[in-house]
Amino acid sequence: MSPPMSASTFLNALRDEGVTVVELDGWREHNRNHKGPWGPVHGVVIHHTATKGSERTVQICWDGWDSLPGPLCHGVITKDGRVHLVGYGRANHAGLGDDDVLRAVIAEKRLPPDNEANTDGNRHFYGFECENLGDGDDPWPEAQLEAIEKVSAAICRVHGWTERSVIGHLEWQPGKIDPKGFTMDWMRERIGDRLK
Structure with a gap:
């Protein structure tokens, strides 16, 4: 079991990995912690936004929607490779997902098919x-x-995880397709190479 790292440790880990970070004012306290616990954490979920335009995308991820308030993640990765920090703590990003997938992430084993949505991912990722x-x-x-x-490698380093702790939203929640345009197996290979 891993408690979430502090916001300062998170920021330093990203910078130590060579990430170009943009800090939005108030990101450290912007969260949904009043809706439930954050932690223990077990991994990282990668999403795509289905939006265009960096400024608009970052604002949406900060604000969220009427039906899904922000923050919608911890960081927004824009096309230029910058990581905009929009929240820290519980965030509305993973939603309900498959408990079998969570067990596989914790054990760092090959992921089973995500065929149910019965576990709070916002707490654990x-x-x-x-x-x-x-x-x-x-x-x-x-x-x-x-x-x-x-960013994935940075978080894995702090927690002592392997690349198997990084998943796509499509591997967590039935019906999701993100991220679309590359495979998570391919991205995990890259992360694993970086961790070596």
Whole structure:
């Protein structure tokens, strides 16, 4: 079991990994902790936003929607590879997912199919939203892919996790397709290489 790292440790871990960080005012206290606990944490979930335009995307992830208040993640990875910190603590990003997947993440084993939504993922995962339309055509610039790799590796280093602790939203919650445009197996390979 891993308690979430402090906001300062999180920030330092990202910077130590070479991540270009943009801190939004108030990100350290912007969370949904009043809705339930955050932790123990077991992994990282990668998403795409289905939006276009960095400024608009970051604002949406800070504010959220009427039906899903922000923050919608901990960091927004824009196409230029910058990571905009929009919240710290419980965030509305993972939603309900599969308890079998959570057990596999904890054990760092191959993921089973996600066929039920019975477990609170917002409690157990760090989350990063990546600016992309999610249509399979919108490109993923290398700077952005490298930032996904770096933030994932940074968190894994602090917690002593392997790349198997990093999953896509589509591997957690039935019906989700994100991130679309690369495979999580491929991204985990990159993360594993970086951790070595």
